[in-house]
Amino acid sequence: MPTVREVSFKIFQHFGVDRLFGNPGSTELPMLKAMPEGFDYVLGLNEAVVVGMADGFARSSGKPALVNLHSSAGTGHALGNLFTAFRNHAPVVVTAGQQARSILPYDPFLFAERATEFPQPYVKWACEPARAEDVPQALLRAFHIALTPPMGPVFVSIPVDDWDRECEMPGLPDLSLETLATPTGLDRLAALLNEASRPALVLGTGTADSHGWEGAIALAEKSGASVWVAPFAAREVFPENHPQFAGFLPAMREDIVRLLSDHDAILVAGAPVFTYHVEGSGPHWPTHAKLAALSDTQSHLAALPGDALGVLGSVGPALAALADTVNPRSFAGKQHSLDTPDAEMTDRYVLSRIAALRPDNAVVVEEAPTARGPMHDNLPILREGGFFTCASGGLGYGLPAAIGAAFGQSDKVLAVLGDGGAMYTIQGIYSAKLHDANISFLILNNSRYAALQGFASHFGMNSVPGTDLEGIDFVKLAEAQGIPARKVDDTSDLDAALAWSFAAEGPTLVDLRIA
Structure with a gap:
């Protein structure tokens, strides 16, 4: 009889999955043993990066993404972006390592207590199979639930000793999951x-x-x-x-x-x-x-x-x-108008130059809350599949999601990021370099959490503690992880830096110092 691992990878391939997003831990190693040829492991240096990449990949490719997390600790690191995947309706199937069944009664090191409760309520379904032989059926159900509209993440906790157990190969139904209006x-x-x-x-x-x-x-x-x-x-x-x-x-x-x-x-x-x-x-x-x-x-x-x-x-x-x-009718409304900003290092002007110089069919992934309004007026989205952002409001999604989006389709990805949000998952740059993702990381750097400072007036506050971010050098952060980068603090250098980044085949970063 085949092993749980062998059957599981056949199930993954049945759903078009050809890669695993993860950060390996001890309770996941048996899953990774003898991975099929052509099945890639996409490394993230933090589980928030892992889930963010998987989310971006699933949404841009239209296929489910497979994630492997390390027990409770790894799941905990991932929860912020798992919440975002839930709000994004991203079909992400999460497998998480669990300690061996024989020692679970003894509260072993690195085990997940009440594993299925930890990610709830921000998964559509969570399961730890009662027997090793039930893992394949749990995975089948997980994929079907993740792909049923409204799509979203699911979670399966799998004990470390299950992967080498023998089991039967279940049937692989082909379901039509779309719900049509009456x-x-x-x-x-x-x-x-x-x-x-x-x-x-x-x-x-x-x-x-x-x-x-x-x-x-x-x-x-x-x-x-x-x-x-x-x-x-x-x-x-x-x-x-x-x-x-x-x-x-x-x-x-x-x-x-x-x-x-x-x-x-x-x-x-x-x-x-x-x-x-x-x-x-x-x-x-x-x-x-x-x-x-x-x-x-x-x-x-x-x-x-x-x-x-x-x-x-x-x-x-x-x-x-x-x-x-519907009956035909002439349009008599008003069209949204774009800005014509002055040539200054403001978010409006920088975004207008990104719009003017961007490659054909470029995909924009945005996480710059302060610049969302200016983006609407200066960087119009013109194509299907051309824009992704975070539905949850949590930071740390945009940078890894841009990497996943680059894996999910072939066009250039422009990651328009605020400096504060980029720092949540800055180690994701390493994954972009490791996998040669075709991305321009564009950091709108105002040296602060400006969105919070702007929102403070709603609560009658003149200042907000903990929002100044002076002294972060994104060029050095990028170069330390192997990615070429440039800093721009004057409009005279802006177009050349953007053109350089957009023409590159792999990942680059531009630190845009805006007023």
Whole structure:
């Protein structure tokens, strides 16, 4: 009979998995023994880096990512980015080492007590199989749950002595996991748009997760709707140079109502109604407008406020179907306008030059909270699969996610990072060098946690302790890990440094000293 290890790798290959993201520990070594030829091990020097890379890979490639963590300690290091993977709806299958079954009753060194509870509630499913022979079936179930919309991470704890045990080879079912909206639901959404005179589409991350780019364009152009990006959308949802692109909704209730006040019908697709960052009051959308929500995430519909229509189903296919059925209407709204910033070392100007000089089809991975607003006005996203960011709000995701995104597709990746966020997982640069990832790390360096300083006024604070980050030299940090880097503190050197980085085949870093 085959071993658990042999069967497990056949299951991995069944789901198109050809690499393992990890940082090896003693309780994982038997899993790594005799890995199949062509199955790569992607090393991260911290488990937060490991999970961030896996998340970026899964989202950019459209395939599940496999992660191996070390018992409780490694899982603990990974939890921040595991939470982000959960919010990102990234199909990440986590295996974690556990001590040998025979010594578990004696609280051995490096064992995981109540292992399945540790990552909850930020995994869709967690399991420690009762017997070694049950590991393959647990892994099959883990992949199916991770890939069922809304997708997300799962967790399987595996004792170290299970891998060499004999077991049977289970069947490998081929499941269709997409949830389609009902015809009745689609008819009601179409009626809402047809009865309106000034409709709006508010598109969230679920649009991109369900390949809804073309469907969204078709529906907007057919219905004459203005298109807004939902608050804190973590993917690209619509071409930001399209005449019908209206802009980005903030995470503030009153501002959302104000910006949507010109519309009498609003369809929110692939997002909750709505994501807020601060307290607000009053209605959640203009009182004169009808609102409907379309999502494959049940919690989005269960939390609908007020008198709204909710339809459960995969967003991309539903948008395409609606484009075939809604009545045609001319567009009469306003287009989002871009900045023309002065030539100074500000985030706005730097982002505008990145936009002007970026390679064709470049993919942007962003984690620069202070610059998110300026990015909307100066670095438009123009392609499907062209943007990834963190849905959770936790720092330390962007740098390793950019590396994973580079593994998941072939175009140049531009990692637009704040200096504070980059320092959370700066050792990820080593993985970029080790695997020759095609990335430009672009550090918007203002020497502070500027997002917190800017947010302080909301709480009546004039200053915030612990937010100054003077003296960090990113060029030396990059070069110490084998990556060429340049520093730019004057606009006269900006274009040359960006062009150098964008033309490079492997990883580079540019430390952009912005005011």
